[in-house]
Amino acid sequence: MNYITVKEACEKWRIGIRIVTLYCSEGRIEGAIKKGNLWLIPEDAIKPEDRRRKKTSIQKEKEHVICKDKCDLQSQKPYENLWPFKSLYEDKDLFVQIVKHFPYPMHICAPDGTMLLANEAYLKFAKISNPEKLYKKHNILHNPSLERWGVKDFVLRAFQGEVVHIYDVKVPHQEIIERLGDDKEVVSESIYHNITAFPINDSNNQLQFVVFIFSTSRYYQDRLEIAKGKEYIDNHWKERFDIDKLVSIVHMSKYHYIRLFKQHTGMTPYNYYQDIKFNKLKEKLCDGSLSITQIFDECGVNYNGNFAKKFKQKFGMTPSQYRTLMLQK
Structure with a gap:
C-alpha cells in the first residue's frame, strides 16, 4: 500500500494540517498509521466528513447585523468614535x-x-x-x-x-x-x-x-573582554570558529580567555558559538521554502557533517524531524 504524508493529504483535501492530524489521532482515517511522530495516510484514503456544525440562519442573521454595524462605523468621520482620546489631539x-x-x-x-x-x-x-x-x-x-x-x-x-x-x-x-x-x-x-x-x-x-x-x-554589558567576545561571535557566527582571531581582539591568551569566558557565561566561547548556530538552524528550519541542505549552507555548516549529529544529540531529533514537527504546528 502506498502512503502519503499529512502535508500531502492537506493539499489533496484542501484542509489544514491540524485538522488532518486530528482525524488521524481520532481514528477517522482508515488505514492511517503512526511512525514515531509522523502520521502516514493511505494514498486512496477517503476524506472524513467535517462534523463541525453548519451555521444556522440565526447565526447568519447575527453576522449580517455585525457586518452592517461595521460598515456604518467605517462610513463615519475619522476619530468621531474616538472621543476618549479627543483630548490627546x-x-x-x-x-x-x-x-x-x-x-x-x-x-x-x-x-x-x-x-x-x-x-x-x-x-x-x-x-x-x-x-x-x-x-x-x-x-x-x-x-x-x-x-x-x-x-x-x-x-x-x-x-x-x-x-x-x-x-x-x-x-x-x-x-x-x-x-x-x-x-x-x-x-x-x-x-x-x-x-x-x-x-x-x-x-x-x-x-x-x-x-x-x-x-x-x-x-x-559585562566585563569588556567578554562583551567584545560575544559581540564578535554574534557578528561572525556564519564563519568557521577562529579562537585565534577572537583572542587577538581581546588581547588575551587562549587559555586565560577561555577560562574567563566560561567563568562569566558558564560556557566556553566555542559552546557559545555553537548555541548561536543551533538557534539559527532551528529558526530557519521553520521556513518550508528552503531545503534542509540549503538551510545548513546558509548557516555555514555541512548537512552531511558532524553538526547534524550534534543537532540530534542536543534536541533529541534530527533536523528533518524537527522541521516536520514545526511545520505541523
Missing part, C-alpha cells in the same frame, strides 16, 4: 507628557534637523542631565559621524518624508555620551538598536517634525 501638553514617558528612547527633530525634544529614556541613554543644552543646539543632519555609523542615507530619507526602518545597528554609545552627555564616564556595554524614523506633516502635507524611536535588539 487638542492638548499639546498631554502629548508632550506621553512622549516624555514613552518607554523607548525617542527624540524629535525639526525639518532642518534641529533636535526639539528627547524623552526621558533617551536622556538616560545618552546620560544627559540638562536637556536644555541639547534642544535647538544639536542638529542631527550636521553630525559628521552619520556616514561612519552607516545611517546617513537612513536619516536623509526620513527628512525627505519617508517612513524608514533600520535593524540591528550598533549604536556608538560611548561616542554619544562624549558628544552630548554631561557625565563623560567610560561605558563597557555594546548596544545594537532597531531604529524607526517617520515624518509628521501638517494639514497641508508640509513636514513639521521627524521622530526617531530606538528599540534594543542586542545588548552586551
